[in-house]
Amino acid sequence: MLKRLYEWTMSLAARPRAELWLAVVAFVESSFFLIPADVLFVPMALARPMRAYRLAFIATLFSVLGGIMGYAIGYYAFEALAKPVLAFYGKLDAFDTLRACAGPDTTLILLTTSGLAHLPPIKVVTILAGAVHIGLTFFVVSCILARGARFFALAFLLRRYGDTIRHFIERRLKVIAVVAAAVLILLYFGLKLVAGSGQLLSC
Structure with missing residues (x-):
């Protein structure tokens, strides 16, 4: 099922209204869809490199809007909507663990690592x-900073290097993104320590 969903998402890149589909996938990915928007964004940016930054803007905008929808689901309808979605994807236990120690700092870390x-x-x-x-x-x-950083970095690489960078993106970009997220998190907490703001984590 997952493979078929992945292949279907990739096939959207060749459709006449691919930009609309990119907006839709970026939106629903942030609230309930399983396949990341990158699957659609990368082949689209490769096919039309001069539109790479436009595509990055679309993906960022609708990813953030979808994130707001996910936020609203968690805020107003956790039991009715969010819980069944998380259970369907097998993420409910992990969610409960995160929820137990979620505060502003913890959530900022998760938004950074998930966005990048x-x-x-x-x-x-x-x-x-x-x-x-x-x-x-x-x-x-x-969300704007984390998701925007990812999509615009992808746009820059794809526009500058074209298809030669695709293998690198598919195999190595996630590692680089994790390292970048770790650096940002360490910098953030380093500044908090210097400022003497007290407790860093909620758990």
Whole structure:
């Protein structure tokens, strides 16, 4: 089932309204869809490199809007909607573990790692942010920075290097994204320590 869903998502890149489909996939990925928007974004940017930044903007915008939807599901309808979705994907236990120690700092870490490297899946984090009532402004800004950084970095690489960079992206980019996220997190907590702001994590 997952392979067929992946192949179907990839096939959308060749359709006349591919940009619309990119917006749809980026939106639903952030709230309940299993396949990341990268699967559609990469072949589209390779096919039309001059539109790479336009595609990155579309993917970022609708990913953030989808994130807001995931946030609203977690905030207003966790039991009715979010819980069944998480259970369907086998993420409910992991979600409960994250929820037990979710505060602003923890959520910022998760938004950074999920936005840059899909760890954990973005849909889990958007629902979590709503379920624990993280501030909406904080949430939206974090999503814009993390998701925008990923899509625009991909756009830059694909526009500059074309298909020669595709293998690198598919095999190595996730590792680089994890390292980048770790550096940002360490910098953030380093600044908090310097500022003497007290407790760093909620658990």
